[in-house]
Amino acid sequence: MSINDFRGLPDEASKAVAITASGVSYQLAAEINNNEVHVDCNIGAYFYPNESWYKVHLADGKTLGHEQLHFDISELMAREFRRRVKEKKFSANVKREVKVIYKEVTDSLNKLQNLYDKETNFSINDEQQELWRHKIAKALEETKAFKD
Template identity: 45%
Template sequence: MIRIFLIAACMLMLHKDEATIPWSETYKLSWDDFQGPPKQDSDAVATTASGITFSYSIKKTSKRIVSFKTQISAHFYPEKSWYKPNHADNHILAHEQFHFNITELHARKFRQRVSELPVTQSLSTVLDHIHQEINTELSALQEKYDAETNFSRNFEQQALWQKYIEGELAKLAKFKSNK
């Protein structure tokens, strides 16, 4: 019996020396976590840099894939996240936290889709395709969130979005990040 292990690191794993904060149910972002230099030429008061890291290993026997494992994590990047102290408040911080929560939601969706995959000989291609789909969906939802909340300025929409994201996270609770 021959065993071959392949590890593919996708997106942001190239930045393994970069400081990150993994998403956790119990950890809430604070302004101290936003360590990047503020972009003075931007109308934004703050920016959350977050993303999903993804890796997998495939076990082969006699050139056939027999099993696989994945690791999917939602991370916040302090050095790429920034805020303007003179304009920031707790309402904006909550808006930024929900950008991070949206990232975690998509990490959960990713784990759910992977959990439903059968072992096939095209597994690498399928995993890479799901990864691309998730990143596209994540980006689209982040943009929609900002558009509909007017970057946190529409308080009513902000409250509706927070309730929606909390509900979606609860639906996928069995796929949450484990710190």
Template identity: 35%
Template sequence: MKNILICLFVLFVSSETNEDTMTWDENNKLTWADFKASPDSDSDAVALTASGITFGFGVKTSGKRIVEFSTTVESHFYPNKSWYKKAQSDAHILGHEQLHFDLTELYSRKLRQEISKLQVNQNVKKQLNRLHEDINLKLSAAQAKYDRETQHSINAVKQREWANYVEKELKNLKDYKSL
């Protein structure tokens, strides 16, 4: 009987966090040492990646009018909420987990792109919050689709297709990468 390996992904939606985090960096890939939580022995999953988009904004006013706004958008990995089962984990599964984090960065870039289209107006706070909510829904759907299509890393062909897709999209949105 074929062993089924399941990897889980947890999306954290956050405006602020005091958690221990790692910010996405194209030059630093995840290692198993980054997964610091205790594995869930009751889970069929081999690993769990906890990541999310951290978002914040500020507005400058003149009287009651908003005259300027600024935002912060970051992709974070949460080591203390991420875990793996050492005996069942390998480089292929780590690559699957890294791609979950890469997808988080992709959707952070999409959020930054949408924010760049906004004009200062009196509804900008609502618009920013809506963009953040919408992108998190899209990210969650993409993460679920990724796991479904790759069968949580089992389907190596689909895994490669997703890796190529994410790499291409990250390049297409390079103007919106983290600074």
């Protein structure tokens, strides 16, 4: 991710210096044969450049590092979603069951993003920013089996 990826118009009324619009989405295909549910669920973490922005006059190198971790948190939660789908024994209500997992994952994603901003004070707290950088890097390494 580079600063040029942030193509949205900044909200000058916002206290934020930058916003990363990212999240997790999925496409589901499921088939039931002989009472066995076969699931093909394409799950990804996405960055939305046209909804992401930064204030040129306030952003610095720390800003991009902070925003990169927001996307990395989305990737981490996409991996959690993949893990849960892979390990789940689905019933004939597979679409509903996947939606439940998706809602739980996105709720956790939102809480984690908010906690990250709170604990780092939106990148101002250098010590917490570094702790989060290590924490997310470690979690991504531990979940690399669910990268794609």
